Amino acid sequence: MSGAVTIGLSAVVAAIRDGEAVVLVVRPQTGEGLRETDSTGLPSGPFDPDHDRTFELALRDFVTQQTGFELGYVEQLYTFGDKGRDAPLADLGGVAPGAGRIISVGYLALAPGALPLPDRTASEGAQWTPWTHFFPWEDWRDGRPDVIDDVIAPACIEWARAHDPADSEQRLTRARALFALDGARWNEERVLERYELLYETGLAAEAARDRTRTQGLQPKGGLKIDARLGQPMSSDHRRILATGLGRLRGKMKYRPVAFELMPPKFTLSALQRTVEAISGVALHKQNFRRVIERTELVEGLGVLDSDTGGRPAELFRFRRELLATRQATGLTLPMLRES
Amino acid sequence: MSGAVTIGLSAVVAAIRDGEAVVLVVRPQTGEGLRETDSTGLPSGPFDPDHDRTFELALRDFVTQQTGFELGYVEQLYTFGDKGRDAPLADLGGVAPGAGRIISVGYLALAPGALPLPDRTASEGAQWTPWTHFFPWEDWRDGRPDVIDDVIAPACIEWARAHDPADSEQRLTRARALFALDGARWNEERVLERYELLYETGLAAEAARDRTRTQGLQPKGGLKIDARLGQPMSSDHRRILATGLGRLRGKMKYRPVAFELMPPKFTLSALQRTVEAISGVALHKQNFRRVIERTELVEGLGVLDSDTGGRPAELFRFRRELLATRQATGLTLPMLRES
DNA sequence: TCAAAAGTGTTATCCTTACACCCATGT
DNA sequence: ACATGGGTGTAAGGATAACACTTTTGA
Numbered sequence: 074m075s076g077a078v079t080i081g082l083s084a085v086v087a088a089i090r091d092g093e094a095v096v097l098v099v100r101p102q103t104g105e106g107l108r109e110t111d112s113t114g115l116p117s118g119p120f121d122p123d124h125d126r127t128f129e130l131a132l133r134d135f136v137t138q139q140t141g142f143e144l145g146y147v148e149q150l151y152t153f154g155d156k157g158r159d160a161p162l163a164d165l166g167g168v169a170p171g172a173g174r175i176i177s178v179g180y181l182a183l184a185p186g187a188l189p190l191p192d193r194t195a196s197e198g199a200q201w202t203p204w205t206h207f208f209p210w211e212d213w214r215d216g217r218p219d220v221i222d223d224v225i226a227p228a229c230i231e232w233a234r235a236h237d238p239a240d241s242e243q244r245l246t247r248a249r250a251l252f253a254l255d256g257a258r259w260n261e262e263r264v265l266e267r268y269e270l271l272y273e274t275g276l277a278a279e280a281a282r283d284r285t286r287t288q289g290l291q292p293k294g295g296l297k298i299d300a301r302l303g304q305p306m307s308s309d310h311r312r313i314l315a316t317g318l319g320r321l322r323g324k325m326k327y328r329p330v331a332f333e334l335m336p337p338k339f340t341l342s343a344l345q346r347t348v349e350a351i352s353g354v355a356l357h358k359q360n361f362r363r364v365i366e367r368t369e370l371v372e373g374l375g376v377l378d379s380d381t382g383g384r385p386a387e388l389f390r391f392r393r394e395l396l397a398t399r400q401a402t403g404l405t406l407p408m409l410r411e412s
Numbered sequence: 413m414s415g416a417v418t419i420g421l422s423a424v425v426a427a428i429r430d431g432e433a434v435v436l437v438v439r440p441q442t443g444e445g446l447r448e449t450d451s452t453g454l455p456s457g458p459f460d461p462d463h464d465r466t467f468e469l470a471l472r473d474f475v476t477q478q479t480g481f482e483l484g485y486v487e488q489l490y491t492f493g494d495k496g497r498d499a500p501l502a503d504l505g506g507v508a509p510g511a512g513r514i515i516s517v518g519y520l521a522l523a524p525g526a527l528p529l530p531d532r533t534a535s536e537g538a539q540w541t542p543w544t545h546f547f548p549w550e551d552w553r554d555g556r557p558d559v560i561d562d563v564i565a566p567a568c569i570e571w572a573r574a575h576d577p578a579d580s581e582q583r584l585t586r587a588r589a590l591f592a593l594d595g596a597r598w599n600e601e602r603v604l605e606r607y608e609l610l611y612e613t614g615l616a617a618e619a620a621r622d623r624t625r626t627q628g629l630q631p632k633g634g635l636k637i638d639a640r641l642g643q644p645m646s647s648d649h650r651r652i653l654a655t656g657l658g659r660l661r662g663k664m665k666y667r668p669v670a671f672e673l674m675p676p677k678f679t680l681s682a683l684q685r686t687v688e689a690i691s692g693v694a695l696h697k698q699n700f701r702r703v704i705e706r707t708e709l710v711e712g713l714g715v716l717d718s719d720t721g722g723r724p725a726e727l728f729r730f731r732r733e734l735l736a737t738r739q740a741t742g743l744t745l746p747m748l749r750e751s
Numbered sequence: 752t753c754a755a756a757a758g759t760g761t762t763a764t765c766c767t768t769a770c771a772c773c774c775a776t777g778t
Numbered sequence: 779a780c781a782t783g784g785g786t787g788t789a790a791g792g793a794t795a796a797c798a799c800t801t802t803t804g805a
Contacts, residue, residue, distance in 0.1 A: 078418070078461045079417070122513030125495075127494045127495065154419075154466060176419065250736065341785090342783075363766095363767085379777090382777085383775075383781080383782035383784065384774065384785080385775070385784080386783080386785090397586065408768095680757085696796080697758095698760095701759095718803070720756065720803090722755035722802075722804080723755080723756055723803045746794070
């Protein structure tokens with residue numbers, strides 16, 4: 074007969090704070106076997122087949138419990154079921170170790186605009202963290218991040234070399250395409266593939282952790298974590314986070330999801346900063362405005378906001394009523410820098 | 413404590429046969445409690461947490477077992493976990509009824525070209541079926557299908573009217589947008605939403621079946637199934653199929669997945685027929701060829717195929733090597749008919 | 752010779768990109 | 779006055795959509 078299965082639900086809750094893309098993370102339950110690399114994770118919890126009617130309802134409930142925050146837009150990301158590969162262990166709240174195979178269902182949630190801070194009462198260790206902390210190499214808004222050429226590229230080359238020539242060439246090609254080496258173009262959507270590559274090369278701290286765990290080894294003291302390679306997360310949460318960021322970057326282009334991150338009224342510059350913070354690339358101001366115009370997704374309110382520094386900007390609102398009628402389109406990204 | 417969970421895996425295996433889009437379906441194990449509406453389903457089976465290392469490996473195995481067919485391209489679609497709502501019952505091979513909550517993980521698989529018929533030895537009731545059988549309203553290649561105005565639209569209007577005015581208006585708007593009523597444009601990607609609407613209105617035969625099951629009622633004899641509303645499937649399989657068709661229609665536009673359905677050598681017309689069969693719309697021949705040229709995804713072989721009826725056509729091949737390098741784009745659809 | 756399907760050419764229109772420039776406010 | 783950010787105009791190049799037309803085979 075078949076063994077036990079536990080379903081774990083995890084949420085990537087994204088928002089914009091001061092023009093920066095932030096994500097909701099929790100510190101694990103303080104207690105016994107706490108490890109260094111378990112420092113933070115996504116809000117997550119077990120799915121109770123007896124009481125929870127749907128995944129989504131269960132998810133909304135425990136995110137509110139863990140963070141004191143109510144979710145708006147929610148969509149399913151992916152279901153991870155691999156054995157061994159950064160599998161969640163005993164770090165699901167309320168699930169005893171040895172509960173059998175754990176399946177992980179990831180969700181993406183978007184929180185509108187100038188978000189209320191999670192109220193400290195309900196939230197133990199919940200806090201908003203910029204996701205550049207977890208993926209520093211994904212932020213190209215100020216040009217190509219140094220960490221790519223300084224750390225990632227050399228490590229990838231070494232990793233590729235350590236294999237027979239045929240494999241080696243394939244690995245190099247893959248690294249070049251993903252990290253825009255040797256003149257290849259940066260494709261901002263391939264967040265997950267890049268993280269997976271870093272995991273394979275061992276640059277992602279979780280790789281070493283999973284190896285020691287599955288092989289029953291103890292980590293020998295100081296695992297040196299290079300801050301430039303991002304902060305690791307517990308279990309497979311950084312993988313889910315990468316899936317969420319990639320999905321969001323792609324989806325923004327063909328669905329009007331960017332507006333789910335905005336407050337009811339916003340300036341076009343604020344919208345642009347949001348799109349830039351999510352996509353991680355700098356956009357061309359004038360053309361961005363034209364794109365917005367063309368889509369007709371937005372309506373000027375004739376009201377000005379003078380808190381912007383220079384000339385006051387007009388406030389706009391998202392014409393949410395369009396969602397029902399036409400399958401509204403997304404926003405193309407008029408890039409600024411080419412290389 | 414939490415109850416038992418069983419993971420069911422289901423595969424939408426798509427292919428092209430004689431220019432028609434077909435999908436692999438199986439007849440359920442002949443045996444005891446067989447019902448009318450359980451006539452066919454997707455290849456599916458339980459996930460064994462003790463033996464299966466990943467979902468995908470498990471899936472490949474039992475599809476081969478059930479159909480004698482080996483999968484190529486595979487991607488995960490969605491994980492369904494709703495209680496009550498067309499939940500799979502005892503129709504998962506090898507799972508006893510009452511095994512607790514069943515979670516359903518859907519996959520999409522693509523089979524290349526002129527596919528080998530599944531060999532009858534291994535396959536009990538496996539067969540390729542055009543997916544227009546399951547979604548007749550999705551085929552707009554010869555213009556707007558009559559069933560929409562004859563059957564679906566009236567039923568949707570009645571369904572909308574049966575509620576208070578505010579709700580009623582929303583429902584009408586939704587139906588209009590999804591089924592291109594009152595001059596709204598047809599959006600071929602929204603397959604799942606349309607099926608869900610038909611389920612809600614009761615036009616999908618599965619709705620009545622699920623109601624009688626969850627309420628413990630017996631179906632009273634002849635449930636009249638209108639063939640123009642498509643053949644129903646067991647458990648939630650038509651929902652998964654709708655998810656798969658929608659995903660494929662969308663993905664074709666931004667990833668070169670259409671070629672996964674083609675044999676190694678093909679004519680441009682065959683490629684166009686494939687794209688049309690999947691997307692369900694007629695395309696403009698000359699402009700389609702221009703689109704193909706522009707993408708440079710394809711390479712002429714200088715060889716002619718004279719089995720085409722008229723003038724022999726040049727054979728082309730997909731430049732698969734591009735997949736490693738650039739994140740190759742998909743195919744835009746140069747529509748033929750506007751209305 | 753004719754039907755059927757393959758394949759070529761041309762044009763108007765729209766979208767994207769890039770560049771230059773003006774406007775309104777606070778300090 | 780000038781720095782700061784908001785907002786407008788315009789022109790080149792490329793992609794799309796809609797035409798009409800020629801070519802090569804089999805029956």
